[in-house]
Amino acid sequence: GAGVSQSPSNKVTEKGKDVELRCDPISGHTALYWYRQRLGQGLEFLIYFQGNSAPDKSGLPSDRFSAERTGESVSTLTIQRTQQEDSAVYLCASSLFREETQYFGPGTRLLVL
Amino acid sequence: DAKTTQPPSMDCAEGRAANLPCNHSTISGNEYVYWYRQIHSQGPQYIIHGLKNNETNEMASLIITEDRKSSTLILPHATLRDTAVYYCIVRAPQGNTGKLIFGQGTTLQVKP
Numbered sequence: 389g390a391g392v393s394q395s396p397s398n399k400v401t402e403k404g405k406d407v408e409l410r411c412d413p414i415s416g417h418t419a420l421y422w423y424r425q426r427l428g429q430g431l432e433f434l435i436y437f438q439g440n441s442a443p444d445k446s447g448l449p450s451d452r453f454s455a456e457r458t459g460e461s462v463s464t465l466t467i468q469r470t471q472q473e474d475s476a477v478y479l480c481a482s483s484l485f486r487e488e489t490q491y492f493g494p495g496t497r498l499l500v501l
Numbered sequence: 502d503a504k505t506t507q508p509p510s511m512d513c514a515e516g517r518a519a520n521l522p523c524n525h526s527t528i529s530g531n532e533y534v535y536w537y538r539q540i541h542s543q544g545p546q547y548i549i550h551g552l553k554n555n556e557t558n559e560m561a562s563l564i565i566t567e568d569r570k571s572s573t574l575i576l577p578h579a580t581l582r583d584t585a586v587y588y589c590i591v592r593a594p595q596g597n598t599g600k601l602i603f604g605q606g607t608t609l610q611v612k613p
Contacts, residue, residue, distance in 0.1 A: 392544075421600060430588075430603040431545070444598045479544050486599035489535075492544035
């Protein structure tokens with residue numbers, strides 16, 4: 389079946405611009421996660437959505453970062469006024485429920501010039 | 502979630518078994534051991550997970566010690582495509598929103 393998809397696969401932007409990253413989870417998966425991976429580093433948790441519950445935003449690094457998810461469908465991660473330090477791969481994962489195995493998308497590679 | 506300790510790197514000859522160790526001495530009774538791998542420039546790929554018993558699937562086997570303080574991921578016949586960073590993660594199903602906490606992992610280099 390279809391896996392997690394993310395778009396765009398690559399994004400180059402100028403410092404100060406806003407960017408929007410999209411994640412399409414596996415159909416039927418209620419839980420959705422965003423992670424960030426800087427070059428040569430491990431994954432950092434950013435935000436978690438579970439159904440219609442309030443999201444866990446505890447991993448968002450600053451108020452320039454926000455994310456939305458409508459129901460159990462697509463999620464968008466928005467970074468406002470991008471900085472060079474935001475350059476990273478942004479990974480999305482989904483799972484049937486919170487307790488279940490997470491499956492990752494291919495990521496969006498963001499480069500802020 | 503409990504911390505894990507993995508060797509930073511390992512080599513394996515193509516066609517041989519790759520045995521990747523992981524220490525998780527502070528694991529709690531309800532925490533699972535998960536293994537993911539990340540091939541260069543791709544998202545992490547789920548491999549296998551277990552609680553107490555050894556597990557096997559089409560990709561790998563997971564051997565968990567009786568005291569659950571360590572485990573070994575076994576790739577029975579490593580190929581060049583298995584070259585990747587392998588992450589061992591312990592995770593409580595009900596805790597921390599289910600987020601995965603990735604360490605530095607083991608870089609496995611499969612050599613011809």
